[in-house]
Amino acid sequence: MQFDYDGLGRVVEEWVDYTFNGAVAPTSQFTTTYHDAGPRNTVTLRLDLSPDTSTSDDIDVSVTTYDIDELGRVIGIKHDLATASQSLWANGSVGPDKAVTIKYNADGSRNEVARLAHLSYSHSPGTVFRGVTDYDYHDDGRINSINHLTDRTPSPSVVANYGYTYNGDGTINSWQSLFFEPGNLNEIRDERRNFTYDEYRQLTEVAVTTTIGSVTDSHRFKYDAAGNRVGESSADNPNNLTDPADTNDIRKSNRIFEDDRYTYQYEQI
Secondary structure, three states: OEEEEOOOOOEEEEEEOOEEOOEEOOEEEEEEEEOOOOOEEEEEEEEEOOOOOOOOOEEEEEEEEEEEOOOOOEEEEEEEEOHHHHHHOOOOOOOOOEEEEEEEOOOOOEEEEEEEOOOOOOOOOOOOEEEEEEEEEOOOOOEEEEEEEOOOOOOOOEEEEEEEEEOOOOOEEEEEEEEEOOOOOOEEEEEEEEEEEOOOOOEEEEEEEEOHHHOEEEEEEEEOOOOOEEEEEEEOOHHHOOOOOOOOEEOOOOOEEEOOOOEOOOOOO
16 A cells, blocks of 8 residues: 655545455556545546556546535535446446435434435435435433435334433443335344443453244453453353453553563563
């Protein structure tokens, strides 16, 4: 990967090369522009099919545009696929362009995300939606539920629903996800997670249950005196869990040096 930056330290060019099974893949080039206020404005993707310094065989793939409001928040995204990239598609036909609109509540929280099957932000009658997500909050501003719907009609089909409950100290108490068959309300998955904490509000256990095969699992966590998570264990039956073994090496400097996958090195100890 290679990056170029502008005078403000922002990435304006990015090149990605990689090899797969001994074959050199096309180079992906991302060019980014920014709004005067700072947020990202556009990202253009091009592919160099035969990675070299020549641009004669480069293909324009797409341009993604980010529209912002007066507060600098993204309120719209347009993904415009270039007709020149048709040779890259399996059927020789470029896929459909897409757009996303994002609405916010007065307090700045996200209200709705609508995915559209065209480049326009219009929500006029007859608009074809790829899906709509709406958000509901508790009075204190914490998320209550997230609902994924097929469209904005008076009776849209529900794709998935996520609900949250909280403890008095603000920690999350439970999380539930429901998934439904397309076009009806037949529930096909109900996953619930309940969270347990110690007196320091450190997460000590996550109990998971699901309607598919009535599977029950549990993840337990262990901490050192400094509050670093040093171990984790799981089992199909939480009643058979043993205390997790120390799997992370955290030394007196309170920095992690080793876990079950990586070893970390620092310039100074």
